[in-house]
Amino acid sequence: MNELLYYDLKDTTGVSPSLATQVCRELGRRIVGGHLPEHAQIDDESKLAEKFGVSKPVIREAVKLLVGKGLLEVRRGSGTRVRHRGSWALLDDDVLAWHLSVDPKPDFLRQLMDIRRMMEPKAAGWAADFGLDQQHRTISEAQSRMEQDALSVEDFVVADAQFHRAILRAANNEILRSMEGVIFSALLSSIRLTNSDPRENKSSIPFHREVLEAILKRDAATAEEKMSRHLDDTSERLIAAVEGFATPARMRAER
Numbered sequence: 001m002n003e004l005l006y007y008d009l010k011d012t013t014g015v016s017p018s019l020a021t022q023v024c025r026e027l028g029r030r031i032v033g034g035h036l037p038e039h040a041q042i043d044d045e046s047k048l049a050e051k052f053g054v055s056k057p058v059i060r061e062a063v064k065l066l067v068g069k070g071l072l073e074v075r076r077g078s079g080t081r082v083r084h085r086g087s088w089a090l091l092d093d094d095v096l097a098w099h100l101s102v103d104p105k106p107d108f109l110r111q112l113m114d115i116r117r118m119m120e121p122k123a124a125g126w127a128a129d130f131g132l133d134q135q136h137r138t139i140s141e142a143q144s145r146m147e148q149d150a151l152s153v154e155d156f157v158v159a160d161a162q163f164h165r166a167i168l169r170a171a172n173n174e175i176l177r178s179m180e181g182v183i184f185s186a187l188l189s190s191i192r193l194t195n196s197d198p199r200e201n202k203s204s205i206p207f208h209r210e211v212l213e214a215i216l217k218r219d220a221a222t223a224e225e226k227m228s229r230h231l232d233d234t235s236e237r238l239i240a241a242v243e244g245f246a247t248p249a250r251m252r253a254e255r
Contacts, residue, residue, distance in 0.1 A: 033102030
């Protein structure tokens, strides 16, 4: 669900993906998930065509797409290999989305959470200062849906994601808008761990409500502070949910 929700949040068009795109996504998920490890050589065109039930030109196009995202490299005479993770285009929408379809990687989750804590408080302050009345109503509507749907995991996740998206867009900052995919990936990654139990959904609602109230009052400083508190709470619950990370201090020590 989270991968599809990511594309929905990004307002991706509903056009059905081509065969090459479908193969690209399947191979991409396997690479991101570690099923095709770094530096591993993938099957040749013939084997991949047979495995996916498509033609060789489709496989070539899929590989070309993954080369463009930095996940694969093609070397004449030695085949096609998975590139080192440091070469991946981690800000690419598909690469971010594929992380949502595989088991969470603690270090990557920590990095995503760091980005949220850096960007979202400021976005809340800007939303208070520069958000239009209609944009504020959109934030308020998402908050209302969170309270209505607090016992449904799926509906709550959607409303929560829409709440944060509305704040990001109400900041009316083009640069921030261009980076919202990172925020969506971080948000959905943490939600699927911290809100796995519907009974825990209600615990985060007061934090969201306080952020909303500050934005509606156009109190930028308070909106920023309340969003920071919300993300502190989220970070603590995320750490507790990820094996091997017991405290924020340990997380910082392992950087």
